[in-house]
Each structure stands twice: as structure tokens, then as C-alpha cells.
Amino acid sequence: MVDVVVADLGDREVEVRLADGRTGVIPRADWDRAHLSASAGSQARAAVLHREDPRGRVAMSASWAAKSDAWHRIEEARDNKEVLSGPVAKEVKGGLVVDLGVRAFLPRSLVGDHSGELAELVGSVVHVTVNEIDRAKDRLVVSRRDALRKERRAAEKDEWAALEAGQRHNATVVAVEDYGAKVRIGQLRGLVHRSELSWSWFDHPSDVVDVGAEVEVVVLDVSRSKRRLGLSLRGVSPNPLEAVEVGAVCDAVVQRVVDYGAFARIEPTGAEGLVHVSELSEIPGQRADQLVVPGEPLRVKVLSVDAERNRLSLSALQANLLD
Numbered sequence: 001m002v003d004v005v006v007a008d009l010g011d012r013e014v015e016v017r018l019a020d021g022r023t024g025v026i027p028r029a030d031w032d033r034a035h036l037s038a039s040a041g042s043q044a045r046a047a048v049l050h051r052e053d054p055r056g057r058v059a060m061s062a063s064w065a066a067k068s069d070a071w072h073r074i075e076e077a078r079d080n081k082e083v084l085s086g087p088v089a090k091e092v093k094g095g096l097v098v099d100l101g102v103r104a105f106l107p108r109s110l111v112g113d114h115s116g117e118l119a120e121l122v123g124s125v126v127h128v129t130v131n132e133i134d135r136a137k138d139r140l141v142v143s144r145r146d147a148l149r150k151e152r153r154a155a156e157k158d159e160w161a162a163l164e165a166g167q168r169h170n171a172t173v174v175a176v177e178d179y180g181a182k183v184r185i186g187q188l189r190g191l192v193h194r195s196e197l198s199w200s201w202f203d204h205p206s207d208v209v210d211v212g213a214e215v216e217v218v219v220l221d222v223s224r225s226k227r228r229l230g231l232s233l234r235g236v237s238p239n240p241l242e243a244v245e246v247g248a249v250c251d252a253v254v255q256r257v258v259d260y261g262a263f264a265r266i267e268p269t270g271a272e273g274l275v276h277v278s279e280l281s282e283i284p285g286q287r288a289d290q291l292v293v294p295g296e297p298l299r300v301k302v303l304s305v306d307a308e309r310n311r312l313s314l315s316a317l318q319a320n321l322l323d
Contacts, residue, residue: 001065002046004018004060005017006257009028009031011051013025013027013284014031015057031062031063034063065219067102070137073101074133083127085127086099086100086104087124087125087126088121088122089122090122098128100128104141106126106141106143110131110141110146122170128146159188160188161224163229165220167219170214171190171214173210175211176206176211178205180193180197181205181208185217190228190229191229191230191231196235197234199234199241199310201272217235239310241312249299249300250302251297251299252297253265253267254297254312259288260292266312271312273300275292275314279315281316293312301319
């Protein structure tokens with residue numbers, strides 16, 4: 001295997017110069033099989049053949065050199081667990097043929113993520129890993145599935161490394177459970193716990209988000225060792241309680257009624273707070289559902305604000321006394 005300089009490209013043969021000054025010859029058909037596009041004066045690789053040329057030149061083969069170099073590259077990729085790439089030449093029974101400088105067989109079972117017909121991949125460049133190799137028998141089996149997994153793991157590793165608490169990302173909701181929503185950011189999945197879905201009360205996480213929804217989230221914590229990602233949906237907007245002042249009298253709307261009082265939403269901040277049954281009426285012994293109903297407007301006074309615990313205490317009774 002030697003490097004040569006192209007001297008002349010003829011229709012039937014290609015003349016080259018060896019490093020020691022000798023002239024070599026390569027049949028044009030062999031040159032074309034090597035898929036070389038070199039011009040006069042450029043370098044190429046060629047194998048010295050053990051046969052004589054009628055004109056005393058060194059008989060050489062470019063296709064043999066290309067194939068030998070390809071096998072060497074493939075063996076190195078196998079040893080180093082590297083990914084190779086090459087075009088899909090054609091579909092055959094049971095899989096595809098990939099051109100890696102030598103013929104490689106890609107079985108259907110190792111194609112990986114592809115929902116269509118195998119023929120759709122013909123002509124495209126695929127990334128593969130070496131699955132089985134036998135140079136003596138000219139046999140090479142490759143896997144696109146394993147290469148895709150390797151690429152995904154590498155991409156995930158980079159994405160994990162780039163994540164930091166406080167970052168904002170666009171995400172896609174992939175599942176909604178009782179305990180929260182699972183979302184996907186790039187290749188990674190994270191959890192928005194139900195407590196981080198909304199500043200407002202809701203019955204079930206599906207009341208806030210649906211599967212397939214595109215949302216913006218803020219990163220709360222990253223545990224790379226455990227591959228856990230804590231996210232917040234409500235954290236992308238300020239806590240509405242921060243805009244509420246103790247002592248303020250506001251217009252509100254009853255959202256829901258419970259045994260111990262009613263939850264009302266202050267307009268227009270959107271902050272929700274509890275009006276205890278004792279703060280709904282000065283008449284003792286009455287139930288909250290006897291005093292208010294959901295959707296009813298209510299005048300309330302802010303008694304206390306606990307933004308850290310997301311709690312707001314209101315009074316309709318004291319607001320009415322002020323009015």
C-alpha cells in the first residue's frame with residue numbers, strides 16, 4: 001500500500017508516479033471502482049500487485065487499496081466502538097446494503113427507529129456501528145439501532161451537562177398523572193410536581209395541562225447522578241400573592257365552597273385565598289354553602305399573606321363592615 005502521484009488519466013489506464021520515481025499503471029476500470037476523482041498532479045492510494053506490465057511499469061490497483069483502507073477503518077471503529085457513516089446502496093432480502101467502502105449488511109432488526117418501508121432509506125446516509133466482522137469471508141454486519149442509541153446517549157449527556165437551576169426551557173407534556181405532569185425537554189424527561197403546576201387551586205393536573213401541550217418551564221433542581229429533573233410551570237410567572245397587600249379591600253369571585261369556608265379569587269391579580277366560614281357572616285352556626293355559591297362576586301379584605309406557603313386569608317365580613 002503506497003501513496004502515488006497521478007501523472008495521466010487515460011480512457012483505459014491511469015499512470016502514476018511512485019515515491020522512488022518509478023511509473024505505475026492502474027486500469028481505468030479499477031480506478032473507477034475506487035470512486036476516485038483525482039486529477040493529474042494529485043495524490044492517491046494504490047496497492048502494488050505481484051504481476052508484470054508489458055511496458056515494465058509497476059502494476060497497481062486503486063480499488064484494492066480503497067477496500068483495504070476501508071477494512072482497516074472498519075476494524076478500528078469496531079475496536080474503538082466508533083460510529084461509521086455511509087449511503088444505503090439498495091434494499092435486499094432481510095435488510096439493506098450500506099456502502100462503507102466495502103459491502104455492509106444492515107439487517108431489518110437492526111435498522112432502529114424507522115416506521116416506513118426500508119426502501120425509503122435507499123440513497124440516504126446512515127450512521128452505524130460494527131456488529132459482526134469477518135474480513136476473510138468478506139462479511140460485515142452493522143447496526144443503525146445501536147448507533148442511534150449511542151448518539152442519543154451522547155446528546156443526553158450534553159443536555160444534562162448544560163442544565164442548571166433557574167433556566168427556562170420550552171417543553172412538551174408527555175404524560176399527566178395524579179402527582180403531576182411529565183414533560184420532555186430535548187432528549188430529557190422531567191417532572192412538574194402538581195404543587196408546581198399552577199398558583200391557583202385545581203382538582204387534577206389534567207385541569208392545567210394536556211398531553212401534547214407545549215409549555216414553558218423553569219428548572220428547579222438537577223440530579224445528574226439519579227437522572228432526575230425537577231421543573232416548575234407556575235415558576236415562569238410571578239406569584240400573584242406578591243401583588244396583594246394586607247389590609248387591602250378587593251373584589252373577588254368565589255371559586256369553590258368547602259366545609260370550613262370558601263376560596264375566592266381576587267380580581268385582577270388572580271390570587272386565591274380562603275374566606276373562613278367565620279369571616280363570611282357574623283351569624284354563627286351557618287354553613288358556608290348556605291352563604292355563598294361558586295361564581296358569586298364577593299367583596300373581601302386581605303387579612304394575611306404567606307407567599308412562601310402560597311396562603312392568603314380573606315374576610316368578607318370585615319370588608320362589609322368597612323363598606
